[in-house]
Amino acid sequence: LQLQGYEGTYESELYGxxxxxxxGGRLVLTYSPQYVADLEHxxxxxxxxxxxxxxxxxxxxxxxxxxxxxxxxxxxxxxGEFDRKRDSTQTGG
Numbered sequence: 648l649q650l651q652g653y654e655g656t657y658e659s660e661l662y663g664x665x666x667x668x669x670x671g672g673r674l675v676l677t678y679s680p681q682y683v684a685d686l687e688h689x690x691x692x693x694x695x696x697x698x699x700x701x702x703x704x705x706x707x708x709x710x711x712x713x714x715x716x717x718x719x720x721x722x723x724x725x726x727g728e729f730d731r732k733r734d735s736t737q738t739g740g
Contacts (some may be wrong), residue, residue: 648692648718650674653710657721658727665721666727676708677725684708696723 650669658664666677667686674686676696684696684701692710713719720730726734 648710648712648716653718656716656732659727659729662726662729664732665723667721692718718722 650673653667654669654673656664656666662678668675668677670685674694676684676686681700682698682699684698684703684706686696686708689695689707692712694708694710696706696708698704698706708724709722710718711720711722718731720728721723722728
């Protein structure tokens, strides 16, 4: 996907929302003001999350695509699955 195809809000029943945005030409995962990670492309739809908070380390985020090749969920290593929330502007494909 183009980076814009991953942008949006993803939600976990246990952990709540996580936001994917684009900053400076790369994806950024924001879970809270203290947990923000730059996503480095790793392989296909998998990215390495490099946490901006000192000592937070790195983890992996993998996006799953639906049958229309749209991002449907993300799997955040150690936290599980977050389903993509779609709004009325994200109905096309």
